Amino acid sequence: MRVVVAGGQGYIGSRLCRRLLGMGVSVLPLSRRAGGSGAAQPLDLAKPSEALIPMLRDFRPDAVVNCAGTTSTEVRECVEAHAVVTANLLAAVARAAPGSRLIQLGSAAEYGQAVEPPLLLREDTPPMPRGAYAVSKLASTLLSVCHGPGLGLECIALRVFNLIGVDMAPGTIIPNLMRILRDPALRPEDPVELGRIDVYRDFVHVDDVVAAIVRAIEVPSIENGAIINVASGEAVMVRELVRRILDAAGHRGEIREVAPGTGRSVGVTWQSGDIGRARNLLGWVPRKTLAEAVTELVRSNSRAP
Numbered sequence: 103m104r105v106v107v108a109g110g111q112g113y114i115g116s117r118l119c120r121r122l123l124g125m126g127v128s129v130l131p132l133s134r135r136a137g138g139s140g141a142a143q144p145l146d147l148a149k150p151s152e153a154l155i156p157m158l159r160d161f162r163p164d165a166v167v168n169c170a171g172t173t174s175t176e177v178r179e180c181v182e183a184h185a186v187v188t189a190n191l192l193a194a195v196a197r198a199a200p201g202s203r204l205i206q207l208g209s210a211a212e213y214g215q216a217v218e219p220p221l222l223l224r225e226d227t228p229p230m231p232r233g234a235y236a237v238s239k240l241a242s243t244l245l246s247v248c249h250g251p252g253l254g255l256e257c258i259a260l261r262v263f264n265l266i267g268v269d270m271a272p273g274t275i276i277p278n279l280m281r282i283l284r285d286p287a288l289r290p291e292d293p294v295e296l297g298r299i300d301v302y303r304d305f306v307h308v309d310d311v312v313a314a315i316v317r318a319i320e321v322p323s324i325e326n327g328a329i330i331n332v333a334s335g336e337a338v339m340v341r342e343l344v345r346r347i348l349d350a351a352g353h354r355g356e357i358r359e360v361a362p363g364t365g366r367s368v369g370v371t372w373q374s375g376d377i378g379r380a381r382n383l384l385g386w387v388p389r390k391t392l393a394e395a396v397t398e399l400v401r402s403n404s405r406a407p
Contacts, residue, residue, distance in 0.1 A: 104128040105319060106163045108191060109170030110142045111135055113271060114207065114262075117312050118167065125316075130161045134170075147190050148182040154190075158198035165203040165319045166195050168246075173235075173273040175366055180238040188242035196253035203256040205318045206246035210263040210304065210333070211236035215370045219302065219337070222376040225261070225329045235366045247327040256326050258318050260311075263333035263375050266395045267308030268402040274366070275299065279344060280403050283351055293356040294348065299340040300359070301367075304333045304374045307390035317384040324383055333375030334388050343392070350400045 105122055109115040110131020122129045132154075133142035145151060147170060168191055172183035188206065195204055213223045214230035231237045243259045250257035270277040275296065282294055314332045318324070344357060367373075380386045 104161055104163045106130045106132065106161065106166040108132045108147060108168045112169055114308060114311060115169035117308060118169065118315055121312050121316060147187040150190060154194045155198045158194060163199050163202050165205060167205045167315060169207050175233060175235050177234040180234040184238035185241040185245065188245045192245060192250050192253060196255055200254045204246060204250055205315060206243060206257065206259040208243040208259045208261040209239040210261055210373055210375060211367050212240040212243060212261060213373065219372045222374050224376045225331060225379055232369055233366065243329065247329055251326045258324060259329045260314060260318060260332045261329060262311055263304040263306050265308055266305040268398055275340060279347060280399060283353065283403055290353050291355050293358050295358045295360050298359050299344055302337040302339050302372045304337050305392060306332060306334050306388055307395050310388040310390055314380060314384060314386045317386045321384060328383060330380050330383060331375040331377055332380060333377050335375060335377045337372065337374035338392065346396050347399060350396050
């Protein structure tokens with residue numbers, strides 16, 4: 103099997119590449135950044151490029167996974183990194199590898215505040231995105247599942263809920279908290295200042311996300327244009343999760359909600375995903391618990407320089 107991974111040096115993409123290579127799969131990672139691990143081909147998919155066509159024709163992929171994206175909330179950057187990249191990738195794959203399967207990584211942010219607690223977000227829940235990040239992610243999902251099949255591609259969109267795992271890039275609550283805890287000047291009794299955390303989110307471990315992508319690559323047949331939630335199926339108040347991490351790290355300081363938020367899910371107070379479709383179509387369920395994730399985070403942070 104041959105798989106192209108766009109965003110192959112990113113947080114999810116790099117882990118997916120390692121997982122596939124360990125399975126004996128031929129992998130072609132694409133990245134806008136040159137260098138790094140994984141021998142990724144440097145290519146900015148936000149810009150039209152004829153170089154991608156012969157690259158895909160030579161590689162002859164069975165599947166293409168779009169892990170490319172940004173955590174920015176700036177409008178132009180979001181549109182380019184999500185909608186434009188997806189449009190360019192769809193066009194190139196349709197020309198060079200017709201009939202292949204394209205797996206698009208979406209986001210729970212696409213739903214916005216679509217339901218009230220304790221209801222679960224289903225794939226047929228009408229999305230209510232808020233902000234440039236969510237709107238551009240929804241655009242890339244719809245381009246894939248609505249436009250892609252008309253180009254002769256088999257397209258699936260995996261809507262990934264809140265990631266948790268070690269070594270996440272700064273910009274969201276968990277890596278921001280871990281960065282604070284790594285500060286050598288921080289004393290156990292010092293307050294920790296974060297953005298709004300009196301909200302509920304559905305956290306899914308990055309290893310489980312990678313496993314879901316692998317299943318989406320492997321399944322022999324699947325409904326073309328399917329959107330599939332990748333979540334834990336349970337919501338937790340972010341404040342409670344932060345307190346659990348602080349306790350596990352031996353930090354007893356007060357939590358203060360004074361820092362500015364990221365703006366990626368502004369105004370969204372509740373999200374939890376229904377994972378029935380992932381179970382039925384992919385044979386996938388999450389394996390790693392939140393308790394395991396907390397233990398990994400604290401252990402990894404204690405080893406950080």
